[in-house]
Amino acid sequence: MMHFLEQLHISNNNIGSSTGIEWIESNGITIESYSPVDGKLIGSVIATDQEAFEHIVLKSQDAFTTWRMWPAPKRGEIVRQLGEALRKYKEPLGKLVSYEMGKSLQEGYGEVQEMVDICDFAVGLSRQLYGLTMHSERPKHRMYEQWHPLGTVGIISAFNFPVAVWSWNAALSWVCGDVCIWKPSEKTPLCGIAVQHIVNEVFEKNNVPDGVSCLVNGAKEIGEWLSNDIRIPLISATGSTRMGKAVSVAVAARLGKAILELGGNNAIIISKDADLDMSLIGAIFGAVGTAGQRCTSTRRLIIHETVYEVFKQKLVNAYKQLKIGNPLDSKNHVGPLIDKTAVELFLSSIEQCKQQGGKFIVEGDVLKGEGHESGCYVQPCIAEVTNEMKIVQHETFAPILYLMKYATIDEAIAYQNNVPQGLSSSIMTLNMREAEQFLSHAGSDCGIANVNIGTSGAEIGGAFGGEKETGGGRESGSDAWKAYMRRQTNTINWSDQLPLAQGIQFNF
Secondary structure, three states, rough: OOOHHHOOOOOOOOOOOEOOOEEEEOOOOOOEEEEEOOOOEEEEEEEEOOHHHHHHHHHHHHHHHHHHHOOOOHHHHHHHHHHHEEEEHHHHHHHHHHHHHOOOOOOHHHHHHHHHHHHHHHHHHHHOOEEEEEEEEOOEHHHHEEEEEOOOEEEEOOOOOOOHHHHHHHHHHHHOOOEEEEEEOOHHHHHHHHHHHHHHHHHHHHHOOOOOOEEEEOHHHHHHHHHHOOOEEEEEEEOOOHHHHHHHHHHHHOOEEEEEEEEOOEEEEEEOOOHHHHHHHHHHHHHHHHHOOOOEEEEEEEEOOHHHHHHHHHHHHHHHHHOOOOOOOOOEOOOOOOOHHHHHHHHHHHHHHHHHEEEEEEEOOEEOOOOOOOOOOOOEEEOOOOOOOHHHHHHOOOOEEEEEEEEOOHHHHHHHOOOEEEOOEEEOOOOHHHHHHHHOOOOOOEEEEEEEEOOOOOOOOOOEEOOOOOOOEEEEOOOOHHHEEEEEEEEEEOOOOOHHHHHHHOOO
């Protein structure tokens, strides 16, 4: 066994259900996790069955009654200690993320650093859960609003960020006074097991109630149990638009709340006034980072017609230099796709693009031979397309980059917005007027709009999320914490009369 797996308590047969301190035996199916890096079995997880799920939900409810009464700064202190523990385990956890998911080692480390950063953010937030005071129209009355914790938060995370997105939700939930039940992706269950062990280490030391941090493992049906359970007031789900629509319907049917972080079909506009060398870096990292498996990955480049040929050649030359292989080797730029199903979708999208008239200037294919034995490594590719092609409307979770020309900034923004998704967007320009138009009401319709940086690499200080088929939710920084709490308006009458609002008289 690799040393980093031992450090994280990953064995060949892990129990997949936990209320935190307690690990629960289950009769669920066995989920085997194979690394896309080398095709080897890393370990297996016993999925949560209904009996274990029921026990976990009840345990979380019981823990909430205690945890919500801890002062918020004290809850923040627990999260601070978790941040310190994640710093301690950054190397082995980053390696596990890289090995189980397939992203580069630097990206694996970066994902754990995001966890550390959100813990730091949440610690400060624990002393800033501010409400408002308002002047009452009635004499000797005081009005204010305050925020209370919701209860149990269900977190459904995706394989591409197997630990960071959980931390965005969990760290904020905990300082707000909520408790969490986490369902990691069935494609990366061992990352969830590892994180739960790290959390347990901190929580046990501080006598945190069992049930504040819960883990369930399994496939689609576990997400359905969470989404349909009226005892779980908020579901935060990250994944495909198809999955998000199902979650939304289930949660809405019981009048629950949902945070949805779904598909992205992100574009960079390359202006005639862009710094092309800087643009090249942003475009390539956005397109091939995490092998194109980020919700913020760059799918489309909308390039001004006067610089199109020059920039296209820069891209082709750069793609020739990409090193594709074991992501644990820092010399490699691109690792594998998550599994062979993802490879099939990659090949299918290439074929559809060709059938619709797309011209590939860098061909995509499955790589074979030494270092690529898992069958999950592919050659990132580039296709010239037009905005009208159906394939351009579709998000393929793979390194396929579409190029198209534009003539005016209005046309470029229209192309940028003319897709069902609305997550991340970017313009590369040194023209102030173009930049301001892109960020204006007449500009990008995405939740994230950048100038002179790419579509990938959001910082935790800003609220993360998108519009349209991306779901409309917000996680991480800014005031995203409000989604994990309920607002309450309070009015206190300290007079010796009972005047009614709006001057209504009610005498008897």
